[in-house]
Amino acid sequence: MNDNPAPPPGRPKIRVVKRAAAPAPTATASAATAPTTDNRGERISKLMAERGLCSRREADAYIERGLVFVDGERVNQLGTRAAPDAVIVLAGEAKAQQARQATILLHKPIGYVSGQAEDGHQPAVVLVGPRTQMEVDPQRFRPGSLQGLAPAGRLDIDSTGLLVLTQDGRVARQLIGEDSAIEKEYLVRVEGRLDERGLALLNHGLELDGKPLKPAKVSWQNEDQLRFVLKEGKKRQIRRMCELVGLRVTGLKRVRIGKVKLGDLPLGQWRYLREDERF
Structure with missing residues (x-):
């Protein structure tokens, strides 16, 4: 019996590999949601990260919420695999969420650590707030910008200069991913x-x-x-x-x-990455 019935005419067929021992999908389940640990194909979250769509962690969150489409089919189960050349698209809700993610440029002073507090020294993120925002920054401070804000790279406690803090996994991967050439x-x-x-x-x-x-x-x-x-x-x-x-x-x-310069950002102050700036 064929456990993967052909899709209706006109509907693209997703190239997803199923674990051989997995039970056949129920009548209400899509073949795209079948989990697998088969070595054929690639995990969709990995493909998404490699293509710069988001980080792997974000990909897993989007998949669980049903916000990822592979070759036209919605995928909502972690571990799903697809062909390396599969067409992967984020739903509009996911794209809107990414558009709200903040990336901040901070002129870190000496005496602050890049990441979590250590040895009595405060993390640089404590400097991000309405009072320390660069006066000429066209975007005004949004409290939601602090949620999940993390450094994309490090700057030693006894060093100063440009530190990037971001909520966006795409930016983090671009700056500190294994294949980064920034x-x-x-x-x-x-x-x-x-x-x-x-x-x-x-x-x-x-x-x-x-x-x-x-x-x-x-x-x-x-x-x-x-x-x-x-x-x-x-x-x-x-x-x-x-x-x-x-x-x-x-x-x-x-x-x-990259192409982003510290410029005239005052010591101890920060600003949002502008839309026209790219690393």
């Missing part, structure tokens, strides 16, 4: 002597934690300040790189992430 630019004040070989090593050739670092762009900004452009963000990476070539960092400021 540039981060820093101005780094140093003490010590750096010869040509040391500068060459900062650009390419150093290892941290037993693994080679990706190529960087490092050059002198002035007589005591270096400019670093990185495409990765290991813990205290710049400070540790400088130590390996005999330098000591006395000040570190992040001034750009």
Whole structure:
């Protein structure tokens, strides 16, 4: 007996793989909702994250609420798989929810941690409120912007500059996902002597934690300040790189992430990411 009856004429057939041992769907269930752990196909949540539709966690939430359509069929059961080239569309309600998600740019001062409070130091998110919003920001503070707001990347407690906080899983994945290639630019004040070989090593050739670092762009900004452009963000990476070539960092400021610049955002203040800005 065929457990996957053909869809009515004119209705696209979803390419979903079912676990062989799963019971046949009931008369009211769609074949698209059948769970599976079969290795054929990809989990729909994974496909959605890879395509930048949302984060995997958000994808699971949308699937549970029935807000995801694959090849024209509604999917509402976690674990459903589909062909790698399946057409995946979010329902209007999900798109409207994404449009309300806030991304905030903060000029983090020294003394605040990027994430959760630790060792008596407050998280940077406590600086986000109506009193610390940049005066010229065209969007005014919305209390809902604080719900689920999390840092997309880190900036050490003794560093200052541009920190991104977001509710949007798409932004977080773009900035800190495993395949992220977004540039981060820093101005780094140093003490010590750096010869040509040391500068060459900062650009390419150093290892941290037993693994080679990706190529960087490092050059002198002035007589005591270096400019670093990185495409990765290991813990205290710049400070540790400088130590390996005999330098000591006395000040570190992040001034750009992708195409978004710190600009004239005052220290300790924040603003919303503008619609015309992209990382």
